[in-house]
Amino acid sequence: MDRDEESAALYVVALTSDADDEGILEGADTVRLAPGLYLVRTSAPQSRLYHAVKREAKPSELFVGRLDGDPKFKGMSEGALKWLRRR
Template sequence: MPDADVTQLYVVRVDGAARLSKLRSSRTHDAMELAEGFFLVRSTDTQSRLYHDLKRLVQPESLFVGKLDERPKFKGVAAGSLKWLRDG
């Protein structure tokens, strides 16, 4: 089980979310929207806990949560994404 103080990086995809603003700002995680419905999320939660919290908070029609072992490479996403990733 991950140490509670270790921040993990996740990729999250949501579609049809009734409350997308809840994903963008929460006390349990920090999120950066790369493109519509496509996020990088920093959290000390396990993948399972993050998935279930987002499912409850955001109420999406579909949801994908995947843990990243390394910082991703990307191009053509929202301005400030690389800064957000580096500052984390």
């Protein structure tokens, strides 16, 4: 997926899957917040991100939503807030 800094958007991706989701979206600008919950920064359109996750993870349930700003969160995976602040 493209990562053009000027047009990059922040998305939340939530999925449920029988498979381990640990390695999904490798190589993308992604942070895992919790099992099945990710933040993704990409210049790819929402539809392309949705279909990439759908193909890669084959989830039973999937949600991809664009965020207007930085989210607030507590108790997520170590390093998640640092990842967000670096962007």
